[in-house]
Amino acid sequence: MSHSHDHDHDHGHGPHAHHEHGGHTHHNGHGHDHGHGHSHGLLGGHSHAPAHYDRAFAIGTALNIGFVIVEAIYGITANSVALLADAGHNLSDVLGLLLAWGASWLARRRPTPSHTYGYGTSSILAALANAMVLLIAVGAIAVEAIGRFFDPQPVAGTAVMVVAAIGIVINGITAWLFMGGKDSDLNIKGAYLHMAADAAVSVGVVIAALIITWTGWQWIDPVASLLIVAVIVLGTWGLLKESTNLALSAIPTGIDRDAVENYLAHLPGVTAVHDLHIWGISTTDTALTAHLVRPAAGADDGFLKQIACGLRDHYGIGHATIQIEHDAADCELAPAEVV
Helix, strand or coil: CCCCCCCCCCCCCCCCEEEEECCEEEEECCCCCCCCCCCECECCCCCCCCCCCHHHHHHHHHHHHHHHHHHHHHHHHCCCHHHHHHHHHHHHHHHHHHHHHHHHHHHCCCCCCCCCCCCCHHHHHHHHHHHHHHHHHHHHHHHHHHHHHHCCCCCCCHHHHHHHHHHHHHHHHHHHHHHHHCCCCHHHHHHHHHHHHHHHHHHHHHHHHHHHHHHCCCCHHHHHHHHHHHHHHHHHHHHHHHHHHHHCCCCCCCCCHHHHHHHHHCCCCCCEEEEEEEEECCCCCEEEEEEEECCCCCCCHHHHHHHHHHHHHHHCCCEEEEEEECCHHHCCCCCCCCC
16 A cells, blocks of 8 residues: 655745655655646646735734724723724723634644644634634624614714724724635634625714714614624525535545546546545645556656646645555445445
8 A cells, every 4th residue: 555645835845755664655845836827626636826814813803902992991081982992892802802812823843753644623613713703793794783673772973983983994904804714714704704795884883873974864874783684694695504514524625536536546646546635734725545456567756746736836725644555345334335
C-alpha cells in the first residue's frame, strides 16, 4: 500500500520532499498554489486573498469596542434605554469578531500529536456559531417588529438616529475590510455578514425614522425592520447551510465528487476507485482519501505526485491521501455501502 500526502500551506517552503518508510510514500508539497486562475468555491485552493485577516480583525474590533463605549456612555448620560440596548447589541458584534478571529488564528496553528489535522475545524465551528447568532438576533428583531404593529412605540429620537448613522459607517468599514475574503473563506464570510447585517439594521433605523418624521406613518418602522430581517435571513441561510455541512464532513461547495472520481478512475493503469472521501478540514482546506486499484504498475513517486498535483490544481484539494491496491477483492472497504 502506498500513500500520497500533499499538504499545501502556501508558505513557499521549497520543493517536494519524498520520504519512504516501509512501503509508504509521503509527499509534502509546499508553495505550489501560486499562479493558478481556477476557482473552486469557498474551499477552493486558489484564492488570491491574504492568508489571514489579522489586521482587519484588529481594526474592526477596535472600532466596534470604541463605538460600544461611546454609545454606553451617551446612553447613561442621556438616560436612553434604546442606546444602551444598542450598545449591548454591538457588544455581541465584538464577541462575534473575536470568535472569528480566534478561529482564524487557531486554523493556522501546526498539528499536534493529539490534533493531527491541526485546529482548522475551529474556523468551521466559528462560521456556524456566527450564522446561528445572526439568526437569533434577527429573530429577536422580528418579534419586536411584529409587536410594534399592535403597540406602536415612539420613533427613534435624533440621538438614536445619529448613533445609527455612526453605526452604518463603522459596521460598513468593518464589513468592507472582510469583503475580499468572503468568497474564499467561510469563517471570513461569517464575520463579513455579521457586520454587513448590522450596517443594514442601522440603515433601516435612519430611513424609517426620516420617513416617519415626514409622513407620520408609524407602521413604517416595523415594516422596515421586517424587510431588513428578510434580507439578512436570505444572506445568512447559505452560511448556516454550508457551515453545517462542513461540520458534518460533507463535500465542500464547488467540488464535484463525480468529476474527482472520474479523474482518478482515468489515471494510467487504474481500473477502479473505491472508498473515496472528500471533506473540509477547515473553511479553506480540503482533504481527500481514496483507494485506487492498479494491478499492473502499482505505485511510484511520479504517479503519486501526479495525483497530488492534479487534485490540487484542478479541484482545489490540497491534502490527498491515496492508497494503491492490486486487487479490490482484498479490501474490506471496497463495497460502496461501507464507510
